């Protein structure tokens with residue numbers, strides 16, 4: 826699987842995949858976000874992104890295209906995004922999810938009270954506006 830950084834002009838396939846999966850897609854072009862596509866045999870099989878600066882970052886927009894789920898792709902993409910973050914000096918990865926809590930918990934993320942999130946994470950558009958209060962907040966310290 827090949828990981829490719831997406832420029833702001835390349836975000837349409839990601840936007841389409843997020844909308845199809847019911848994930849927030851309104852803020853993709855705002856600054857401070859880095860998105861990637863994961864391609865296999867010349868087709869996009871997954872997308873994901875990292876948002877923010879400093880040692881706490883938001884992992885977001887992780888989506889495996891329908892028809893490709895349940896085959897380990899999500900796990901590979903998550904590991905690749907974590908490796909990217911670690912390489913950038915990130916210590917803690919944070920995320921919100923409405924439907925994939927068990928997936929992330931199986932990869933070392935712990936459900937936390939939202940009030941425990943660092944200020945930089947609370948200030949993200951996802952926390953403030955895009956994700957409903959029902960979304961679970963999870964975090965993981967990168968090894």
Ligand SMILES: CC(C)(COP(=O)(O)OP(=O)(O)OC[C@H]1O[C@@H](n2cnc3c(N)ncnc32)[C@H](O)[C@@H]1OP(=O)(O)O)[C@@H](O)C(=O)NCCC(=O)NCCS
Pocket residue numbers: 846848884885886887888889890893894895896897898899900901920921922923924925926927928
């Ligand atoms: C969550 C998601 C990225 C997982 O990708 P995937 O390629 O199916 O995951 P994998 O094949 O690596 O892992 C599958 C495992 O995760 C579990 N799993 C997958 N999606 C899950 C979900 N939504 N909730 C709970 N468990 C889930 C499967 O049961 C399976 O468990 P097993 O290994 O014990 O059988 C994918 O289902 C997806 O794109 N969902 C829609 C978008 C989304 O909810 N993204 C997360 C919010 S950022």
